[in-house]
Amino acid sequence: MKRILPPLLFGLIGAAILVALGTWQLQRLDWKRGILSEIETTISGPAQPLPTLISPAEQKYQPVELTGTIADDALFVLVSAKRIGAGWRVISPFTTTEGRTLLLDRGFIPVAQKAAPARPEPVTITGNLHWPDDRNSSTPDNDVAKNTWFARDINQMSEVLKTEPLLVIARSMTPPDPGLTLMPVDTAGIPNDHMQYAITWFSLAVVWLLMTGAFLWRRSKED
Incomplete structure (x- = not known):
């Protein structure tokens, strides 16, 4: 024993x-x-006004509804979409009817179609504020000269496009954005x-x- x-x-x-x-x-x-x-x-949740004081910890995922115009400039972030393949997230300046200009994630286009026309006519966006964490130790630096981005670095993007450091990811757009597939924010990318x-x-x-x-x-x- x-x-x-x-x-x-x-x-x-x-x-x-x-x-x-x-x-x-x-x-x-x-x-x-x-x-x-x-x-x-x-x-x-219900849409809320754009914040004047930015607090990412409190405002992350905040729903918003905005009306304004999309400028001609666009940044292209290399991503991969399920069942579609490689492509670009299109980030453009969006100027609201109140005169504020921020970053708008318009959605996804195929990798061969690196173009995103402006929308001079008024469009209404329903979406969410977001501060994405795209970068890790293996993420390459963004190639600003070639307009090839590997992470949605909001501060860097806002400097390039001359906008506020605010990113709205579109959930819906009226009228729709031709040729782009919306990629709204959700919890699918949060590991559990x-x-x-x-x-x-x-x-x-x-x-x-x-x-x-x-x-x-x-x-x-x-x-």
């Missing part, structure tokens, strides 16, 4: 730790679902892998117990 007790305790304690980690991931899953639900509620992590920890706990049982069985045979 003295020979069995240490590995038995080691196996049970190890399995308990793994189960605890899996349970913690399930708790994180509930927390993340709550966060995603709040974001979705915000995204689809806690269920996979929980399954991994619980699976490791089962394997740990099986290995402990096999070890104890072999030791009992030796005795």
